[in-house]
Amino acid sequence: MAVVFKKPDALLDVPTHYCPGCTHGIIHRLVAEVIDELGILDKTIGVAPVGCSVLAYNYFACDMFEAAHGRAPAVATGIKRSNPDKVVFTYQGDGDLAAIGTAEIVHAATRGEHITTIFVNNCIYGMTGGQMAPTTLPGQVTETTPYGRDTKLAGFPIRVSEMLSTLTGACYIERVSVDTVPNVIKAKKAIKKAFQAQLDGKGFSLIEVLSICPTNWGLSPKESFKWLRDNMIPYYELGVKKDTTDKEA
């Protein structure tokens, strides 16, 4: 008998602080599996955000940075520009990337920075206890939208993947989900494609991963996956939003 599934080397053998069922755990593992498969652990440097995944620097086996809130793409730019032979990725949530960090992600993408961003979208601010995020859906109840997000007061959610796909510097953008096994498999393929785009020198890549937050949604993991399918996927459509990887860099 052979082992067909085990912990990837790019993940340290430590327990995580994430809530039961939190999809950060799955996404971390997918990124680590891709790093293993591409054989790049020795030359990868990751940048952790401020958010639930702030402690990601304790979980990945590669060299890691902790960045100021929203600034991971700028930190990654500094790392990659000064070390072009390394593989650099950022891992960010919806507050980090789509609120305070909007300028940094847009400019990293438009400059075509050779970095890969994993964007975890769960429609809420997890770490601080469940407030509205730029990705919170209309009508969604959060701590700061106790009556449901009123679009007249709080506007509409941002579709980050579509927005960034308008930028020429972005070469690969795909939105995936980790709510089912087939989707987890597709998500890993997308993450691998994004890292490969960096290795091939094609430009900026981003994978938006629809995720759950059982604790702040007030649902069980099983109910949360259903909520994701019923509410998030209709608004945040899965699929490739930009792919210019077949073009010359």
Added chain:
Amino acid sequence: MGEKVLMKGNEAIGEAAIRANCKCFFGYPITPQTELAAYMSRKMPKIGRVFLQAESEIAAINMVYGAAGSGVRSMTSSSSPGISLKSEGISYIAGAELPCVICNIVRGGPGLGSIQPAQSDYFMATKAGGHGDFSMPVLAPASIQEMVDLIQDAFDIADEYRTPCMIMGDGMLGQMMEPVEFKERKPKEPSKDSWAANGLNGRKTHNIINSLYLQSELLEEHNIKLQQKYAAIKEKEVRYELYKCDRENDLIIVAYGTTSRICKNVIKEAEKDGINLGLIRPITLWPFPFEAFEKTVNKTKHGYLSVEMSCGQMVYDVKLAANGRCPVDFYGRTGGMIPEPNDIYSKVKEIIGGAK
């Protein structure tokens, strides 16, 4: 090089940084330091180094954090409002113990202020570079030659102690032109392999660049370690000039940067009237040269006069230094106004009670 070149202050900073082995410059236009970014944009690509105009001063300081954290000599520059933006980033750099150089070409404030020279960022630089318990060496040149020499000091100090290091000039120093000589000087670059996050490359344990310590005991321990570092810097890196302080003086002026040059002219004028004035010129604003005051406190009849292009910021450190042993007065212009020698001299005479 050995020969003298006429250079604009902002450009001389860039050239000095290049010679100090600065590998990355991340900047953003803001008057009166934009020429530095422009100079780097021309020179850095030609020598295979990194220049990037960031989308904001915030992005620029975070790019420095990234490059510095991967062990590469990096620099950013801005002017007062942009330095305010960098405060969080500077705090992170200090907390993560990263070396870097930050250049502040100071303009009038607060807010959007003016584009003319000022010295009103003294508090921010020496007391509040960012949130939390940290200090940062601040070097204040008074000439373009000194600026060039201090830039190289700044990179060496930053690397030796793993600290952000600020060069603070006023708008006048950035804009004026003076002859400069770039002396041959080998940068002191220690190995950063033990801590830099630049890829495992066969290393067994990963390096983390971080300033988060969720456990209070650990954060306190970390802060104590930082304070020990600052104590070492205070002991070894103080720089100042004493001008005509060997004699008994009627008054000693305390001034730095462009203001100190104006005060030297006042001192020469006063001598003609038989008034003896001395000057303490801090070159490191942090660590503040308290020892210069120990050397002179008993040799000044009317104490110290702090002359600044601000509403009075360094004067508080002068008061601390005097420690109640003699009077401390202040004269300043602000908003971009430059103090006039005659006005400074009138203030001197007011303090010492008329010409002898």
Added chain:
Amino acid sequence: MPKVTFREDRCKGCGNCIEVCPKKIISYSEKLNVKGYHPATVTDEKMKECIGCASCARMCPDVVITVEK
């Protein structure tokens, strides 16, 4: 014959694996682990039905499951 191994001290009892197992052979253990959760487990009896698809391992956020085939 395929088999799955659970690191029970890492399991947070989220139930993802139980939901996605196509053979429905995973269940919560009676006992509590060091974190106070009922870890997921497969009895020896049920293990015979394991097809080694690794669906459980793929949906596990805590790398609890190793799959052999």
